[in-house]
Amino acid sequence: MGIDFTVFKGSKTGDIVESKGHRDPAPSEVIVKISHCGVCGTDEHYRHAEMGLGHEGVGIITEVGSAVHSISDFRVGDRVGLGWFHKFCGHCKACLTGRQHHCANSTSFGTADHDQGCFGTGVAWDVSTIAKIPDDIPSEFAGPLMCGGATVWGPLHDYGLRAGDRVGIIGVGGLGHMAIQFAAKIGMEAVVFSRTDSKKQQALDFGATEFVATGGKEKLDGVAPLDALLITTSANPDLSLFLPIMAKGAKVFPLTISPESLQLSPLALIMSGIVVIGSGLAPVASINNMLAFAAKNDIRPHIEKFPMTQAGVVEAMQKLRDGKMRYRGVLVAP
Structure with missing residues (x-):
């Protein structure tokens, strides 16, 4: 079945452009219908690249690949978070020692899958990198935790x-x-x-x-x-x-x-x-711990919401560029 999606991309001129695409899930992938996505400073770094923007996505799984049930406990209907990484190999030394964020063979935002991004209506994402969102965290607050939250949690928790x-x-x-x-x-x-x-x-x-x-x-x-x-x-x-x-x-x-x-x-x-210490994001187990900790302790990013439209993306990224965002922007699907 797969998904037909709309995605907002960067361009050589720096303008935000609307694009269409289709994805069928690979065996280890799930299809996620995006409801929210955080706006990160790194999205601004890729504004001049012809690629789908957004890497702090939250949404609902609508379809699973043929191998998903045998390698994970993700199911249709789960609310999940999507971050910087798209896929971990699972067999390199970093993966085998619980340091997936240093995976030698990972694919990630900016390096792969330029046709899709979480500034859009849906994505196909590998289950090696996604996380279930605890019920106590509303979706609009969960997005910024998937990159910004993981980035600051890693040093505090893992070192x-x-x-x-x-x-x-x-x-x-x-x-x-x-x-x-x-x-x-x-x-x-x-x-x-x-x-x-x-x-x-x-x-x-x-x-x-x-x-x-x-x-x-x-x-x-x-x-x-x-x-x-x-x-x-x-x-x-x-x-x-x-x-x-x-x-x-x-x-x-x-x-x-x-x-x-x-x-x-x-x-x-x-x-x-x-x-x-150079530290970026956090391993999968650590991100799961972070989400559980945030849910238990009522930790919430301070957010401003924008519509998940071309105009909304432009407005949010301009406010971030101007240094006026307080403190994380979140795009919300119509």
Whole structure:
């Protein structure tokens, strides 16, 4: 049977174009009718590519491939989330050790399946990468968790941090506001850094323990040592401001998709034992844990909704580009 779908794509000019397509499910794929999709900064990076946009999809399974019942427990009618990755191989070392997000043979947004995307009415998706959405999470909040939520959850959950640790979070934006909530609910001290005080109250409402405005400062006085630092801003900060308040052996997670270099001297690393960890998204089991944790602790991204139409996509992406989104955009199917 398959699905006839509409999808909104980027283009060489950067305009958003509407396209039509059809997909039949491969043996290990399911057909998902999309109801919601988060708007991520990475979609903006691909606006000039002729490909389907959207990788924070949520929808209902309407059809399953011939092998799905033998390799998974996904069934028609399940509400599922779709993220950055389209398929994991299941046999490389990363997959066999539970680190699917490092799969050597994965396909993903931007690298494959350019005819489809979650900015649309439906997709065919491999079951190796999808997740069931808990009943307690409304679909409009689930989309941003599939990429943005997974991106900040991974460092907090998968790298040895624990309740009681002091976690610095630079930025109160699309990633930062979710990192604050997760860190606070885990039982960590969420120490938030932002250029001005304009988002202080919101950061505290999200669960921040401390808030530090960094604009114009050459030294951060009175801040106790941090066990970890999550960089969630759209541009890399001057780390020389933060190194003096990092604990010995602290972990730094640059989460921003940025081509800029981090300014760190070998001496700074040697003297402090600081570890810089490249972390993107999270393994499948970790994402399932994240969704269960978010459901149990009522963690919700702060969203603005837009219609899943060409005009809606253009409006949402322009607001994101202008830095005015508070804090994640979500497209909603008619």
